Amino acid sequence: MLLIGALLQPITSAPLVLFTYLVLALLLVTALTSALVRNTLWAIGSFASSMAALALLYLAIAPFLLFAVQLVIYSTVSAGLLIGLLRQTTGLERPPISPISRQWITGAAVAAALAALLVFVVAATSWPVGLLGNAGPALGEVLTRTYVVGLAVLVVILASAALGSGLLLAAPTLPSPRGGGSVRGSGPRR
């Protein structure tokens, strides 16, 4: 039973601490990469990677439902939405440098090493019961009982966003003096 105002103990299990540090480092590196690179497709890929890292972080410190929502819905849908945006406008750009350049090899080696370390840590960890998905009763049950108004508001927000983005895309655009405006984006264009 939790005491009001009591601070829970930090994570001290060594593999879990290593996993947490690794995921946090991966999250920050991919976020920084996403903000710095100029190729839009790479930026979207880094963004999806950072959201997947965030999902892994939720796996360690939050209920499983949050991990599932973050990984399945948010990461996948947001990356798909952004890639769909590119396909509707500029098309998927080719990388400015060859895939076999030295930068690619170095980056791939570092990424592979990090991924291998992450897989090793996840596989070697004997996940302590009570640390993983440790936030008491199931979050879905709490959502549908305690926070039912918030859930309803969330549904309204998501429906409004879907409706609004659909209306924005369906609205006719006026011809622009700068040359665009009247053409609907139905395929890749340069």
Add this chain to the structure above:
Amino acid sequence: MSAGLNLFLVVSAALFAVGAFAVVARRSAITMLIGTQFMFAAGAIAFVAFGRFGRGAAAVDAGPTVALVVSLTAAAQLAIGAAMAVLLYRDNRTFFLDSDGE
């Protein structure tokens, strides 16, 4: 070695800074949109960390619930932002928000 509240708050602040940098310093609408997503995620991490380690642990489901709401609100913002970026591209044939680009 341990991982406690401070670590997650520092990472949350750093992620928010990265997002703010992307919004302020970059001129591509897509990069700015991604930056706002990072700022949302930073807030969600702070809520989850307070729910797991901080005094918010007294109401242990509050932090993850707020993080869930933040994530789905960010998804809604991304949908609207992507539609606006498409409109921007139709008008200007570029995602850059100024005429000079980056």
